[in-house]
Amino acid sequence: MSTSDYWQKVAEATRNLPDHKLLDVVALIDRLPDEGRPLHVLEAMRGRLTRLRPPRRLTIQRLLFLPVEDLFDPPDAYRRKIGRLSRAVIRVCWRTLVERGDAALIESTARRLKGLETHEPAELMPVAAPLWRSAAATLADAHAIAERDRMAGVKMFGRDDDLLRQVGDIAIIFGIGEPIMTAKFELPAKPIQSISAGQAEMLTRMIAQLGSSQLVLAKTFVLVLAARMARPGDLLEVLDSARFPCQVTERDTMVREVEASIIANLVREAQALRSTAKAPADPVAATETARRLVEGLTSLRSSMKSLSEPATMAHIQSARREIAGYIMGNVIDRAERTMASLIGADAGSAGSSIETLSEPQLEATEALALSLRHCAGMGEAVGIQREVAAKLRVVCDSLARSIDALNLTPEAQERRLYGTLRLIEMIEGPEAAEALWLKGLERLGFGPAM
Amino acid sequence: MDQRKETDYVPGSFAERGLTVPFTTPIVAQARVRLDGNDRIEFILPSLSGGKGRYVMPWSTVQSLATTTLHDRALYDRMSPGVIETPAALRRAALQVASKGLAGPKAARAAQAALAADENSQVSANFLLVARLLSLVGMSTSDILDDERRGEVSRTRVRAALGRVADSLTLPKADLYHRVEALSVLISPLGLADAPQPGRLRDLARTLAAFTAEVQNWATSTVADVAQLGSFVGQVANATQAMVQAEIDRFDAALAQPAAIFKAWEGRAGAMKASVARTELLLDGWEYLLGLWRVAAERDNAEKQSAIADLFRLLPMIPKSEGRFASAKEYVDLGNVQRRWVRANEDWRSGRLDFDQVHKIEAIKAQLR
Known part of the structure; x- marks a missing residue:
């Protein structure tokens, strides 16, 4: 072989x-x-x-593309004209840098990278920054030649104008590699759920500083960081608070382009759920996917200029419908079946009763229950709150009935009581669980204080 | 609702500070509990925005402020003036609730292990105390173990030897046995200095010392203004650790002469009890904070910054009765910094039960001893 x-x-x-x-x-x-x-x-x-995001070895290529990585999509999921990049462009950029760039710098950077003991910002940035600056200059130069000289451009990048656009964008990102990575190091890990006032102030300062040089730098900076945010709308608010030395119309155009790009990307991801649904994901992972998209869409403020456009609103509505279908098919229905097998074990159907589950199995079941809770939270945002609530009601009623099993030892009864209460608490809330808890204690004779 | 904001930032005494309750509802996590003037249970919550002041309220108000977890409802159900009198009693109640699984399967296992470890630490303290007493009449632990190996009944020899100790102390034998038992229970949270497994509080004091160095180091290498909070947290941790260490040194010195304790039982046993109680009070609230930092320390800088803001909010301030470490002005200034590092859009601040945050608290709980 x-x-x-x-x-x-x-x-x-x-x-x-x-x-x-x-x-x-x-x-x-x-x-x-x-x-x-x-x-x-x-x-x-x-x-x-x-x-899974495992820790990976930092190679010279990975170091180079660190400021860009959040904008990459797999080639088969990539869509043009929404400010994203195809992973296929990595090979093109790297080849251009090897052929036209500073080979000695690439070699010395690779050597220094191997000598690093940690990848802490203080160690990494001095090694990476010269590489990003040099790569920015090389790609910008190649991009300019390709725009000036069609033949030379075709030789370097082929006939696809979009590929040329991507190379130009990457050149800009490399040029602001240092501020991008500084911000990434200071902000929470991806997906960023929320930022503090101090972090928002830092971002406002950085955006204003980049924009005072060229608006496109501020725009690119925001697009890269928005790709890391669970709620990109929060970053748009930060952008809104930054002041730039330019005409208001220029600024508005830039903001609108950023908004359009963020919305289009969320819509693209929502539409891609249909193809994912053919190979169903684990319900917990599916919930996380749906939550990220719903959070992203709900973070878009009504004050956003793009949201007044009917076409944009129609796209968002269609994205919501896709997410709703995905939630019902990939989470609710499957979680309902899993819970049913747990509850039905008493009746002789396949599955295990809750008191017999191992710790990892119990954790997995709780994760599923939590997914159902999240789905209930998302129901309103995507217009399926009634359907979700009805399904959850059925699950909780069955769980509550399972507490009343009479053929168990007192220890097993107690384990079932508390295990089931946790699930009900997660799905329906602590009030419902507390009522059953008090009733269960009384019936099982554990006494009011356990 | 009795929601008065206290004007001062540092409690006057441990009683005023209250005891930390290991709730799992994010908004009340690490709230403190104490008795009011009418011996009713009241809770002290740090300011929700992370700013100055504290909220003091009864449980009914806590319930109207936020949806609390079933774990917290069950824990409140176990609270009585007796349970909230000492950190040890409150901890035991919390472990019993968590052992049922109401804070998740991992926390249940940790709680069951901690309850078992408490029992073992009493047995271990008892063994080491007896060994110390036997050494007074020339019998060593290796003698006992040799007897065991030869298949002889060591218990008879041990009783005889303890009888000689009782005679030398001019104590009735039964009194000595009773006092050894009582002292073993009393000192077990700290344990003896030469115990193979350090006592829970001794171990916590060591972890606090390591944390102090780590957080001070982090504060000096961080440029952002949140470093000021880290520095302050480090100062309070350092002062607490110094006090705890001094208390442990006194405790160990007293325990080095167990005969003196058994002879002058009334006064010395009381002093040992007070020593353990003060150590427990000084360390009350730190275990969770150390767990919080341990989780953040494995993550990125932003997580550490956020954790430091939380640590500052929940910091167990040393009561004035024990010494003075910061001015109210310093605390207010730092509170202003802290507010800037509180993250927006976190559901728990709205009073809704955010189970993702609950799970984070439960994960820390699962690590605690």
């Missing part, structure tokens, strides 16, 4: 591996020298790696 056949088989085999085994494979691959690393195997795992 040739080496490439071997790696092809590895890539195929990883599809069915559980998460922890997949991470072991990634760690092994990351230990291989750069020239021997089977990148296509990693590419085959990309979707799951994005979700």
Whole structure:
């Protein structure tokens, strides 16, 4: 078997591996020298790696693309004209840098990178910043040549104008690599749920400073960081508070472009759920996906200029419908079946009763219950609150009935009582759980104070 | 609603400070509990915005302010003036509630282990105390173990030897046995200095010392103004740790001469009890905060900044009765910094029960001893 056949088989085999085994494979691959690393195997795992986010070895390429990474989409999910980048452009940019850039700097940076003991900002930034600056200059130069000289442009980047646009965007991002990475280091990990007033002040200062040089720099900075936010609307508020030395119309145009890009990307992701639904995700992961999109959409303020446009509103409505369908199919229905098997174990159907579950199984069941709670929270935002509430009512009623099992030992009864109460608390709330708790204590004779 | 804001930032005494309650509802997590003038239970909550002042309220108001978890309702159900009298009694009540699984399966396992460890620490303290007494009449622990190995009945020899100790102290044997038992229970939270497994409070004091160094180091290497909060947290931790260490040194010195304690039982046992109680009060509230930092320390800088803001909000201030460490002005100035690092859009501040935050608290609870 040739080496490439071997790696092809590895890539195929990883599809069915559980998460922890997949991470072991990634760690092994990351230990291989750069020239021997089977990148296509990693590419085959990309979707799951994005979700699992294991710590990865920092190679020279990964270091270079750190400021850009949040805008990348897999080639098959990439959509034009919304300010995103296809992962396929990495190869093009890297080739351009190797052919036209400062080879000595690339080599010395790779050497210094291997010598780093940590990847703390204070150690990393002095190594990376010269590389980003040099890469920005090289790509900007190649981009300018391609725009001036069509033939030369085709030779370097092919005939696709969108690829040229992406190279231009990446050149700009490399040029502001330092402020982008400074902000990323100071902000919470992706997805950023919320930012403090102090962090908002820092971002306002940085945006204003970049915008005072060129508005496009502020726009690019915001687009990169917005891709890290669970609620990009919060960042748009920060952008709104920044002042720039330009005409109001210029500023408004820039803000509108950023808004349009963020909305279009959320809509794209929501529409992509339909294809994901064919290969259903784990309900807990599916809930997280849906929550991220719903949070993103609800963070868009009515004050946003783009939201007054009927076409944009229609897109958002369609995105909401997609998310609603995804929630019902991938979370509610499946979680309902899992809970039913848990409850139905008494009646002899397949599954385990709650008091017999191991700690990991109990945690997984609680995670599922929490997903249902999140779905109830999202119901209103996507217009399915009635359907979700009805389903949850059925699940909770069945759970409540399961507490009354009479054929258990007192210890098992107690374990079932508390295990079930936790699920009901998560799904329906503590009040419902408390009422059942008091009733259960009385009936089982545990006394009011347990 | 009795929602008065206290004008001062530092409590006058431990009684005024109250005891920390390990609630899992985010808005009341690490609230403090005490008895009011009419011996009714009242809760002290740090300011919700992270700013100055404290809220003092009964449970009914807590319930109207926020939806609390079933764990917290069950824990409140166990609270009585007796339970909230000492950190140890309150901790035991909280462990019993968590052991049922109301704070999740991991916290249940941790609580069951902690309850078992409490029992073991009493047995261990008893063994080491007896060993110290036996050494007074020339019998060592290795003698006892040798007897065990030879299959001889060591208990008879031990009783005889303890009888000789009682005679030398001019105490009735039964009194000595009773006092050894009572002292073992009394000192078990701190344990003996030479115990193979350090006592819970001794271990906590060591962790606090390590945390102090770590947070001070972080504060000096951080540029953002949140570093001021880290520095202040480090100062309070350092002062608390110094007081705790001094108390432990006194405790160990007294325990080095157990015969003197058993002879002058009334006064010395009271002093040992007071020493353990003061250590417990000084460390009250720190265990959760150390867990909070341990989680943040493994994450990025933004998480550390946010954790420091939380630590500052929940910081167990040393009562004035124990010494003075910060002026009210300093505290107000720092409160202004702290408000800037409170993150917006967190559901728990609205009073809604945010289960993602509850799980974070439960995860810390699952790590506690």
